[in-house]
Amino acid sequence: MTRKKSFSDRLADWLPRLVMAPSLLVILVGVYLFIAWTGWISLSSSRMVPQYDFVGLEQYYRLWATPRWHTAVANLFIFSALFLAVTIGVGLVMAILLDQNIRAEGALRAVYLYPMALSFIVTGTAWKWILNPDLGIQKVVNGLGWESFVFNWITQPKFAIYTIVIAAVWQSSGFAMAIFLAGLRGIDNSVIKAAQIEGATLPRIYASIIVPMLRPAFLSVTVLLSYIAIKNFDLVLAMTNGGPGNATEVPSTFMFSATFRRNQMGVGAASAMMMLMTVAAIIIPYLYSELKESRDGQ
Amino acid sequence: MASEYGSAARSRMIGRAFIYGSLVLLAALYLMPLWVMITTSLKSLDEIYGGSFIGLPQAVTFEAWGKAWSQACIGTACTGLKPYFINSLMMVVPAVLLSTGIGALNGYVLTKWRFRGANLVFGLILFGCFLPFQAVLLPMAQVLGKLGLSGTIPGLVLVHTVYGICFTTLFFRNYFVTIPDELTKAAQIDGAGFFRIFFSIMLPAALPIMVVSCIWQFTQIWNDFLFGVSFTAGESSPVTVALNNVVNVTMGRKQYNVDMAAAMIAALPTLVVYVVAGRYFVRGLTAGAVKG
Amino acid sequence: MATLEIDRVRKAYGNMEVLKEVSISIGSGDFLVLLGPSGCGKSTLLNMIAGLEGITAGQIRIDGDVVNDLSPKDRDIAMVFQSYALYPTMTVRQNIEFGMKIRGVPPAERDKATREAAELLQMAHLLDRRPSQLSGGQRQRVAMGRALVRHPKLFLFDEPLSNLDAKLRVDMRTEIKRLHQRLGTTIVYVTHDQIEAMTLATRVAVMKDGIVQHLDEPQVVYDRPANVYVARFVGSPAMNIIPGRLIEGAAGPELEMDQPDGGKSRISGVAVSEDARRQYAGKPVLVGIRPEGFSVAEPGQQAVQAAIEVVEPTGPDTLAMFTLGGVEVIARLAPRTAHAGQTARLAVEMAKVVLFDPQTEIRID
Numbered sequence: 001m002t003r004k005k006s007f008s009d010r011l012a013d014w015l016p017r018l019v020m021a022p023s024l025l026v027i028l029v030g031v032y033l034f035i036a037w038t039g040w041i042s043l044s045s046s047r048m049v050p051q052y053d054f055v056g057l058e059q060y061y062r063l064w065a066t067p068r069w070h071t072a073v074a075n076l077f078i079f080s081a082l083f084l085a086v087t088i089g090v091g092l093v094m095a096i097l098l099d100q101n102i103r104a105e106g107a108l109r110a111v112y113l114y115p116m117a118l119s120f121i122v123t124g125t126a127w128k129w130i131l132n133p134d135l136g137i138q139k140v141v142n143g144l145g146w147e148s149f150v151f152n153w154i155t156q157p158k159f160a161i162y163t164i165v166i167a168a169v170w171q172s173s174g175f176a177m178a179i180f181l182a183g184l185r186g187i188d189n190s191v192i193k194a195a196q197i198e199g200a201t202l203p204r205i206y207a208s209i210i211v212p213m214l215r216p217a218f219l220s221v222t223v224l225l226s227y228i229a230i231k232n233f234d235l236v237l238a239m240t241n242g243g244p245g246n247a248t249e250v251p252s253t254f255m256f257s258a259t260f261r262r263n264q265m266g267v268g269a270a271s272a273m274m275m276l277m278t279v280a281a282i283i284i285p286y287l288y289s290e291l292k293e294s295r296d297g298q
Numbered sequence: 299m300a301s302e303y304g305s306a307a308r309s310r311m312i313g314r315a316f317i318y319g320s321l322v323l324l325a326a327l328y329l330m331p332l333w334v335m336i337t338t339s340l341k342s343l344d345e346i347y348g349g350s351f352i353g354l355p356q357a358v359t360f361e362a363w364g365k366a367w368s369q370a371c372i373g374t375a376c377t378g379l380k381p382y383f384i385n386s387l388m389m390v391v392p393a394v395l396l397s398t399g400i401g402a403l404n405g406y407v408l409t410k411w412r413f414r415g416a417n418l419v420f421g422l423i424l425f426g427c428f429l430p431f432q433a434v435l436l437p438m439a440q441v442l443g444k445l446g447l448s449g450t451i452p453g454l455v456l457v458h459t460v461y462g463i464c465f466t467t468l469f470f471r472n473y474f475v476t477i478p479d480e481l482t483k484a485a486q487i488d489g490a491g492f493f494r495i496f497f498s499i500m501l502p503a504a505l506p507i508m509v510v511s512c513i514w515q516f517t518q519i520w521n522d523f524l525f526g527v528s529f530t531a532g533e534s535s536p537v538t539v540a541l542n543n544v545v546n547v548t549m550g551r552k553q554y555n556v557d558m559a560a561a562m563i564a565a566l567p568t569l570v571v572y573v574v575a576g577r578y579f580v581r582g583l584t585a586g587a588v589k590g
Numbered sequence: 591m592a593t594l595e596i597d598r599v600r601k602a603y604g605n606m607e608v609l610k611e612v613s614i615s616i617g618s619g620d621f622l623v624l625l626g627p628s629g630c631g632k633s634t635l636l637n638m639i640a641g642l643e644g645i646t647a648g649q650i651r652i653d654g655d656v657v658n659d660l661s662p663k664d665r666d667i668a669m670v671f672q673s674y675a676l677y678p679t680m681t682v683r684q685n686i687e688f689g690m691k692i693r694g695v696p697p698a699e700r701d702k703a704t705r706e707a708a709e710l711l712q713m714a715h716l717l718d719r720r721p722s723q724l725s726g727g728q729r730q731r732v733a734m735g736r737a738l739v740r741h742p743k744l745f746l747f748d749e750p751l752s753n754l755d756a757k758l759r760v761d762m763r764t765e766i767k768r769l770h771q772r773l774g775t776t777i778v779y780v781t782h783d784q785i786e787a788m789t790l791a792t793r794v795a796v797m798k799d800g801i802v803q804h805l806d807e808p809q810v811v812y813d814r815p816a817n818v819y820v821a822r823f824v825g826s827p828a829m830n831i832i833p834g835r836l837i838e839g840a841a842g843p844e845l846e847m848d849q850p851d852g853g854k855s856r857i858s859g860v861a862v863s864e865d866a867r868r869q870y871a872g873k874p875v876l877v878g879i880r881p882e883g884f885s886v887a888e889p890g891q892q893a894v895q896a897a898i899e900v901v902e903p904t905g906p907d908t909l910a911m912f913t914l915g916g917v918e919v920i921a922r923l924a925p926r927t928a929h930a931g932q933t934a935r936l937a938v939e940m941a942k943v944v945l946f947d948p949q950t951e952i953r954i955d
Contacts, residue, residue, distance in 0.1 A: 009661050015492045016411030023404050023463055024419055030460040031426045034434035041436055050440065097321050110576050111325045114332070117572035117579060118565050119521035121538045125545050125561040126331045129338065129554055140351050170331065178580050231430050234523040238542055255432045260528065269436060276433040283428040291421065480675035480748075483642050484736075488689030489663035498688070502679035 035276065042269035050265060059266035068246055069271065072254040075161050079250065080229040082165045083172075087225055088218070090169060091176025096206060098177070099184045109181070113174035120171070124238025127167040128154065157247035160240050164248060168235055172228060176221045183217030184210065223286045230279055251275050339363060339559035346554050362555035366563055370556055372543040373532065379563050381533065382540035386520060386567075388451050389536055393458035394515040400459070401466020401511060402504065406496050408467070409474040410482045420471060426464035435528050442529055449530050457529065458519045465518070466511045469582070473507040474500065506578070513575055514582035517568050537564045592653040592666075592743035592776050593618050594639070599648035601634055601800075608634050609800040611648070616793055621770050621777045623787040623808075625823070626797035632780045633748060635797075639778060640746055641665050652744055663692075668737035669746040672753060674729040676721040676736075683717040686736045707735040710769075727758045734769070747779040751786065763789060784824045788812065796820045814944060818951035821878050821944065827922075832915035833948070834877040836862070836870040843867050845877055845943070847894065847915040855894035855914065859940040866945075866954045875954065878944035881909065884921035884936045886928070893935035896921070898928050910934070 045055045063069050094112055098105055115123060130136045133152035141149040153159035187210060195205045233252035240248040242257070251271055259268030338346060339362050341355040368378035407413075408420050438457060439448065447453030477500070485495045501508075526536040535543075541564045545557045572579055594616050601609040609631045616622045624632040637643040639650055641662035649656050657665050676685050683704060690700045708714040711731045721729055730750060737745060750766070751759045767790055770777055781787060787794045788808045795805045796819075804816035815821035821829040834847040837856075844858040862870075887893035896912040896919075903909075903925060910921045910928040921928075921936055928934050945954040 009659070012491060012661065016407045017413055019403055019492075020407045020413075020419065023400055023423070023467070026460050027423050027426055027463065030434065030438070031429055031464075032422070034437040035429075037437035037440075038433050038435075050436070094321075094324060097317050097324075100317055102317070102321065108321055108325055109580075110573075111328050113576070113580065113583075114569065114572055115328065116583065117517055117568045119523065119538050119541075119568070121521075121523050121542050122561045122565040123331075125541065125557060126335050128545070129558065130331060130334055132554075135346065135554070136351055170328065174328075175583055179584055182584055227428055227430075231432075233432075234538070237523070238545070241546065252430075252432055255435075256524075256528070259436060265436065272430070272432040272435070275430045279428060279430045280425075283425065287421065287424055287428075291417075291424075478671075478673045478675060480671040480673050481677065483637075483640070483662075484669065484671060484675035485677070485688070486642065487640060487662045487667065487669050488736075489692040490688070494692065499677050499679070503677075 038269050038272055038276075041265060042273045044266055046265040046269070048263040048265065055266075059270040063267050063270045063274070066267070068249055069251075069254055071246055072249040072251045072271075075248060075250050076230065078161055079165055079168075079232070080226060082162070083168050083229050084222060084225050086165065086169045087173045087176050088221055090173040091221065092180050092211070092214075094173065094177040095180035095184055096210075098181060109174075109177070112177055115171040116175050118171065120232075120234035121238045123167055123171050124235045127163065127170070128239050131163050131166075154240065155244060157244045160244060160248045164232075164236055164239055167239060168229075168232065171235075172225060176225065179217050179221050179224075180214060183214045187213055219286070223282055226282050227279060230275060335558045335562055339366075339555055339562055341555055343551070343553060343555055347551075362553070362559040363563070365553070365556045366544070366559035370544045370553075370560060371547060372535075372540045375533070379537055379540055379544070379560055382535055382537045383563065385451060385534060386537040389454045389458065390516060390519045393455045393462060393519050394512055396455070396459045397462030397466045397515050398508060398511045400463050401468075402470045402501065402508065403496070404463065404467040405470025405472075405474045406500050408471045409477075410479065410495075410500070411492070420467075423464050423467050426461065427468060429461070429464075431461070431524055435524075439529060449532075449534050451534060453529055454525060454536065457525050458515075458522065462515050462519065465514060469507055469511045469514070470504065473504055477503060506581075509575065510578045510582045513571055513578050516571060517579065517582075520568050540564075593651075594620075594622070594744060594776060594778065595649075595651040595654075596635070596639070597649040597651065599635070599638065599650060600646045601631070601638060601643070602646045607800060609638075609646075612797075612800070612802055614795055614802060614805055616776065616778075618776055619774045621779065621790055621792045623791035623794045624778065624780045624797060625782070625784060625787040625794055627782055627823075630797040631800040632797050636746055636748055636778060636780045639744070640667055640669055666740075666743045667746055668740045668742040668744075669748065670730075670733045670737050670750045672749040674721070674733040674753075676729055676732055678721055681718050681720055682713070682724070682732050682735075685721070685732060686739055689736070689740060703739040704735075707738045710738065711735050726754050727762060730754065730762055734766075738769075738773075743776065745775050745777040747777065749781055750779075751781070751783070766790060784826065788824070794824075796823060798823075813942065814953065815878070816953055818876060818878075818946050821946070825880060827881050827909065827920045829944075830877075830879045830881065830914075830917070830919045831946070832877045832879065832917055832919060834875055834915050836860075836867070836873060836875050836945070838871050843871075845875075847877065849895055850897065850913045851895075853895065857892055857894065857938055857940065859892075860943055860945070861941060862945060863955050870945075870947075870954065874948050876946040876948050876951070877915070878946060879919075879938060880942060881920045881922035883939045883942045884910075884923065885939070886923060887935040887937035891937045893937050896934045896936045898930055898932050898934055901928050901930050 040052065041050055042059050043056065044051045044053050045058070098109060102108065131151070131154040133155060138149060138151040141151070154163045191209060192205055195209055231252060232250060233256065236242060236248055236250055236253050242249045242253045251274065255268050255271040255275065258264040258271060334352065337353070337355055340358045340360070342357065342359055342361070345356055366379055368380050369376055370378050372382070404423070408416055442448040442453045442457070445453070447456060481499060482495055485499055490498065521538060522536065523538045523542070526539040530536070530539065541560050544560045596612055596614040599609060599612045600607070612635060614622065624635060626632045634643060638645050641657065641660060645658050649658060651657065652665060677688065680688065686704050686707060687700045690703065695703070704717070705714070708717055711734060713728065713731050713735065716724060716728055716732070721732070724732065733750070747766070751762055754762060763786060779790060791808050793805065794808045794811050796803045796811060798819055804811050804820045811820060812824055815824060815829070818831055821831065832847055834845050837844045837846050839856070839858050841858055843860050843862055844856050845860050847855045849855055894914060896910070896914065898910045898912050900911045901908050906925070908923050908925050908928060910923050912919055912921070946952065947954055
């Protein structure tokens with residue numbers, strides 16, 4: 001006697017794919033089709049409304065001929081380099097200090113991390129007030145007797161971008177700390193003991209053994225912070241709104257104002273594609289290696 | 299011997315003091331902005347312009363909070379943050395529930411019912427976690443317009459759900475991967491089907507990651523500014539957009555105490571969640587970095 | 591109770607063939623052990639019997655019914671897994687009752703079945719605990735209880751003892767054997783542990799690379815392994831496989847093996863068929879001798895010269911290592927009968943000697 005597959009069994013075979021299908025469709029449209037769409041607009045003559053013609057790379061030429069875009073790209077580099085270096089440095093130091101059997105470690109960790117729960121708009125609002133030269137930090141230091149102290153970077157075109165770095169580091173270093181701490185906790189204690197028996201001092205052990213072992217954590221932190229740096233938009237808007245003048249323009253604010261404020265949709269789309277390509281160049285190899293590793297690990 | 303031992307102990311003491319000193323100093327630095335925000339929001343405007351920045355308020359007043367909540371002007375409408383706060387709530391609750399629910403199902407399928415191409419599907423979804431949203435703003439604005447959803451809360455719910463699925467799928471996939479496949483097999487032999495296994499076995503076991511996912515999504519969506527400012531205007535804005543408008547009012551004497559109160563109001567929901575469930579929040583943060 | 595027929599079953603993932611034409615059939619009440627190293631296809635075969643994986647070609651029949659296209663729940667089987675696969679959020683009772691609930695068994699009956707199973711496995715006091723509160727052995731019991739209450743035609747075990755410590759493994763092994771004797775259910779049991787196979791099975795299928803190498807009663811598999819692979823896999827220490835030569839001696843066929851000092855050991859009385867005797871006369875063969883096939887020779891008894899290199903007393907007996915035919919050979923001798931550095935004369939139990947073809951490695955009869 002042979003029993004055939006029933007209809008409900010057949011349906012059951014397909015059910016997982018059916019359940020997954022809407023999500024996949026939504027992602028295909030919302031991410032990949034939309035990217036292609038933006039790509040098309042960047043190759044069209046769109047200004048106020050989308051035009052679906054083809055003008056080649058004209059918008060990209062126009063984009064790279066815009067001084068404001070050059071400012072934005074330069075700012076992104078300055079911001080990213082400083083932001084990454086300082087955040088990683090501060091995060092690593094905090095993680096190492098916290099890893100020394102600290103009482104109240106939980107409370108301290110919570111304090112370092114809470115800025116991450118805030119909106120960049122809130123962070124920006126707070127720091128804008130703190131850095132206000134008339135009433136903020138500068139005033140406090142002046143009041144303490146140091147009359148000549150000047151800290152008015154937020155109003156200086158040359159220095160305003162650094163104030164954004166300060167606020168961004170404050171917000172994100174707890175995040176770096178959390179990942180480094182997780183990495184430190186994953187290191188086998190016997191390594192430290194072995195090095196101690198060989199007579200190495202604690203700073204030495206950290207510098208030559210522990211920190212090199214944190215390589216995966218460094219990679220993760222670098223990639224994720226780069227992503228935060230590139231998409232940074234709210235913080236700039238809240239702190240300086242791209243100013244003074246356009247001194248703190250970054251690609252994300254450039255894209256937004258070109259598209260929604262200055263009727264240069266094509267240029268805006270071109271700048272968005274530039275951002276996307278930068279992110280993809282960093283993220284795709286990272287994801288690929290992460291996925292490959294976890295598959296090899298199985 | 300004794301003195302040697304004593305000096306070793308002393309240098310150890312100095313080391314510990316240095317470590318604790320640094321940690322406390324750092325903590326003070328990290329708390330300073332919050333301190334400034336709270337104290338400023340409790341001061342009168344005169345006191346602020348009188349030069350009190352870091353100190354405690356001479357007379358605590360909740361006037362600024364009241365103003366920020368119900369009187370501050372956003373553009374021309376002087377309604378305070380209240381309606382926008384409600385907007386954010388209306389947006390965040392459905393978007394969190396939808397994206398978490400869908401992410402749970404996706405994670406379940408991707409780990410327990412692997413089909414041909416499942417890895418590719420996961421890869422496609424994963425990249426969505428790191429999408430610079432600028433690359434989809436324009437088409438999304440067009441589509442929302444076509445759907446009649448532009449400038450509406452349901453429109454924002456849709457957008458946040460779509461892009462939220464990426465992270466929630468990652469969370470649940472990485473969690474379900476750690477649950478042995480044999481569990482699904484045993485349930486199949488017991489006669490349970492796809493949904494029965496999901497609801498009776500997987501979901502109850504996934505409680506911790508559900509909390510992580512909800513908290514992460516709540517924080518992300520509540521704090522979002524880009525989608526809010528791009529797809530809504532005026533009355534339908536979320537609270538972050540309204541806050542930015544309050545702060546950037548240029549007319550008259552700047553009301554820093556109201557700004558800070560408004561910032562605190564916008565920050566409170568996520569801060570409360572952080573204080574109550576910080577452990578889960580950290581797990582969400584590190585999920586993008588630590589593979590499952 | 592049911593018969594199980596696996597009829598020319600194949601399994602391939604794309605181009606990768608995991609099972610190549612496997613045919614096994616067992617009778618009602620048989621205890622079949624699928625034995626082999628990881629990656630030999632034994633677990634895949636078990637999953638196919640359970641209906642958890644599709645069948646590329648061939649048929650699986652339970653009690654004569656082809657079950658190829660039946661879903662697991664319709665095959666009337668129960669399965670116990672290596673990781674126990676207990677539902678973590680349910681109590682022991684809920685774990686056991688879950689399947690019955692799905693099949694719509696009334697509460698009173700469920701309760702009765704659960705209590706019976708709990709009594710049988712001595713776990714009545716555990717019913718309201720959660721899996722996380724149980725020890726490994728207790729979890730194993732619960733997993734078996736969950737399978738028992740189904741009264742299935744066929745019990746499937748997937749390496750059920752691998753996660754237990756050595757002592758517990760022996761206890762549970764006995765328990766499974768007792769259960770089988772008491773219930774008489776047909777069982778298919780997957781393991782890589784040859785002792786489990788020997789102790790539990792009524793039929794053993796030794797598998798390698800998706801092929802059944804030998805299917806028979808455990809004692810036959812042990813005594814007359816079908817090929818060198820099976821000979822080495824079953825038994826510990828493994829059967830010695832010594833290169834040698836089949837020679838026509840004065841009193842019939844003899845085996846000749848090289849000694850490390852350049853001399854030759856010759857033993858006569860090898861059991862070999864006339865055909866094989868003709869075919870292999872004067873040619874090299876592989877001589878299979880179990881460690882216990884050696885014993886210290888009585889004076890006048892025929893023997894091989896063994897320059898003992900190492901001895902390992904195990905308590906009940908002593909393992910002696912020496913070189914013969916260019917390979918290391920292990921003999922299981924009575925305690926204190928051999929010492930390192932000594933040259934011993936060892937007798938061989940000729941009736942238990944098995945010969946293999948050096949090229950095909952298949953047993954010569």
